[in-house]
Amino acid sequence: MNKILRDELQSVFGAVRITTPENTRVIINAKKDTVLPLLRFLKEKGYQHLALISCVDWIEAQELEMVYILSAYLGSDHAFSDKEQTNVILKTRISRENPEFQTVIPVFQNAEPYERELHELYGIRFKNHPRLVPLFLDREYSIPPFRKDFDTRRYVKEVFDQVPFVEKEAEKV
Amino acid sequence: MRELDLYFGPQHLGMVGNFSITLRAEGDRILKATANPGYLHRGFEKLMEYRKWIQNFPMVCRINVVEPDSMEMVYAMAVESLAGIEVPERAQYIRSIYLELARVGSHLFGLWAYANMLGFDTVAQWAMYHRDLILDLFEELTGGRVYHIYIWPGGVRRDFPNGFKDKIVETLHTIGGCVPEYDSAFFHNRLFADRAKDVGKITQDRAKEMGATGQVLRATGMPYDIRKVAPYAAYDRVPWEVPIREKGDAYSRIWVVRDEMIESVHMIFKLLDNMPEGEVYNRIPNPFKWKIPAGETYVRCESSRGELGLYLVSNGEDKPYRVHFRTPSYPHGLIVLEDVLKNASIADVGNTMISLYVVAPEIDR
Numbered sequence: 001m002n003k004i005l006r007d008e009l010q011s012v013f014g015a016v017r018i019t020t021p022e023n024t025r026v027i028i029n030a031k032k033d034t035v036l037p038l039l040r041f042l043k044e045k046g047y048q049h050l051a052l053i054s055c056v057d058w059i060e061a062q063e064l065e066m067v068y069i070l071s072a073y074l075g076s077d078h079a080f081s082d083k084e085q086t087n088v089i090l091k092t093r094i095s096r097e098n099p100e101f102q103t104v105i106p107v108f109q110n111a112e113p114y115e116r117e118l119h120e121l122y123g124i125r126f127k128n129h130p131r132l133v134p135l136f137l138d139r140e141y142s143i144p145p146f147r148k149d150f151d152t153r154r155y156v157k158e159v160f161d162q163v164p165f166v167e168k169e170a171e172k173v
Numbered sequence: 174m175r176e177l178d179l180y181f182g183p184q185h186l187g188m189v190g191n192f193s194i195t196l197r198a199e200g201d202r203i204l205k206a207t208a209n210p211g212y213l214h215r216g217f218e219k220l221m222e223y224r225k226w227i228q229n230f231p232m233v234c235r236i237n238v239v240e241p242d243s244m245e246m247v248y249a250m251a252v253e254s255l256a257g258i259e260v261p262e263r264a265q266y267i268r269s270i271y272l273e274l275a276r277v278g279s280h281l282f283g284l285w286a287y288a289n290m291l292g293f294d295t296v297a298q299w300a301m302y303h304r305d306l307i308l309d310l311f312e313e314l315t316g317g318r319v320y321h322i323y324i325w326p327g328g329v330r331r332d333f334p335n336g337f338k339d340k341i342v343e344t345l346h347t348i349g350g351c352v353p354e355y356d357s358a359f360f361h362n363r364l365f366a367d368r369a370k371d372v373g374k375i376t377q378d379r380a381k382e383m384g385a386t387g388q389v390l391r392a393t394g395m396p397y398d399i400r401k402v403a404p405y406a407a408y409d410r411v412p413w414e415v416p417i418r419e420k421g422d423a424y425s426r427i428w429v430v431r432d433e434m435i436e437s438v439h440m441i442f443k444l445l446d447n448m449p450e451g452e453v454y455n456r457i458p459n460p461f462k463w464k465i466p467a468g469e470t471y472v473r474c475e476s477s478r479g480e481l482g483l484y485l486v487s488n489g490e491d492k493p494y495r496v497h498f499r500t501p502s503y504p505h506g507l508i509v510l511e512d513v514l515k516n517a518s519i520a521d522v523g524n525t526m527i528s529l530y531v532v533a534p535e536i537d538r
Contacts, residue, residue, distance in 0.1 A: 112508065
């Protein structure tokens with residue numbers, strides 16, 4: 001199954017690097033402008049379930065890695081096969097300095113909150129995203145908080161230590 | 174008619190957990206619903222990058238308060254996959270039994286929330302009491318009632334104590350003996366049917382487009398269950414069925430929950446019968462000096478709410494480099510909920526939300 005997928009991918013998209021570390025996992029490394037056609041291709045091949053969009057901050061290489069994880073739903077006959085066991089992981093790297101990427105909502109509608117989250121936590125701007133507003137956070141951050149150079153402990157010390165202890169306040173009175 | 178903005182939650186009787194929805198309503202009809210998560214965002218995924226592999230176990234179980242056990246399981250599976258650790262056969266059985274007990278407990282909690290919201294207070298109290306009996310089992314096994322931290326890379330922390338098998342059987346017989354009462358008071362009750370039928374209805378195609386899994390998808394007629402699709406632990410060692418319903422509404426979803434509880438109980442009996450003897454864990458290196466080879470993995474398991482996944486990256490150090498949980502409530506609470514609330518009535522908001530089985534801490538993480 002995975003071999004067929006691999007051959008098809010390589011014949012349609014020549015410049016992709018495909019590895020299969022386990023029988024149930026296919027990793028595709030692609031250039032960033034082929035992500036949308038690749039996702040469309042995989043969706044047509046039956047990998048209709050976008051399970052996760054993630055991002056990894058490779059600070060030494062000054063790059064952000066986008067990760068799309070796909071799997072297949074059951075077919076109309078409800079039979080369990082190798083196909084549903086497989087997770088296809090599509091990866092691409094984008095610049096960390098100027099993190100801009102295209103949205104994949106035209107292909108997968110459920111990408112919307114995932115991209116919102118990555119915008120908020122990694123500072124990636126998704127072009128043509130209909131609702132790029134904060135998802136979880138209240139405050140403004142100078143560095144997006146999930147990047148590796150954001151030090152949670154220092155931030156907590158700087159921000160929350162400014163609030164005086166209740167006991168100290170009481171002593172003053 | 175005048176349009177109004179209505180703030181539903183985080184403090185609201187129809188709302189379970191810290192989550193809110195902003196409704197744009199015209200009269201009783203909802204024009205637009207906006208989900209507002211973030212009340213429980215604790216940044217666990219970032220905090221985990223500061224802690225050693227083993228120190229993260231007390232952390233992961235707090236991501237889903239209602240069912241912490243599958244969180245432990247998915248993290249242990251990911252660490253095992255990165256470090257190449259095998260799990261003994263007996264531990265696989267114990268893991269499955271433990272996870273199924275947790276599923277029954279979590280579903281009883283879900284039933285409490287749903288029955289309580291509909292005003293079936295008696296049924297809600299029964300469900301809460303029966304969940305407590307399962308928590309007693311967990312307390313005896315692990316020492317903790319809610320957070321257990323029982324699953325470990327390479328197996329489980331300890332074997333079942335003497336006579337524990339019989340206790341599981343006894344407790345499950347007590348709970349199972351009440352199924353006819355639950356049925357006559359709740360599931361076959363006309364009031365439940367009238368209130369839940371055609372509420373929050375989704376077709377299978379829409380559910381697939383929105384990334385739904387778990388009961389939300391199974392209630393539309395697709396037996397998609399990670400325990401069958403990509404078996405882990407001991408789920409492929411015994412025969413069992415995936416319960417489904419066809420209609421895709423709140424009524425079908427709650428029936429799927431009921432059938433799943435019964436199936437889980439039967440599965441536990443079968444697993445107990447077939448459980449082999451032997452070791453329950455394989456030794457791991459000294460956890461304080463443990464470095465895991467660089468690599469990445471994506472593992473998934475079926476929590477009581479749907480597909481629970483974990484994308485874990487190691488750069489060869491003693492701490493994870495990147496952790497990202499794919500929690501089932503995330504698409505259900507942020508995409509499916511907003512979609513099905515369009516054109517619904519205000520009275521159905523709590524009904525829809527709880528039948529979608531959304532648990533807020535899982536969304537925020």
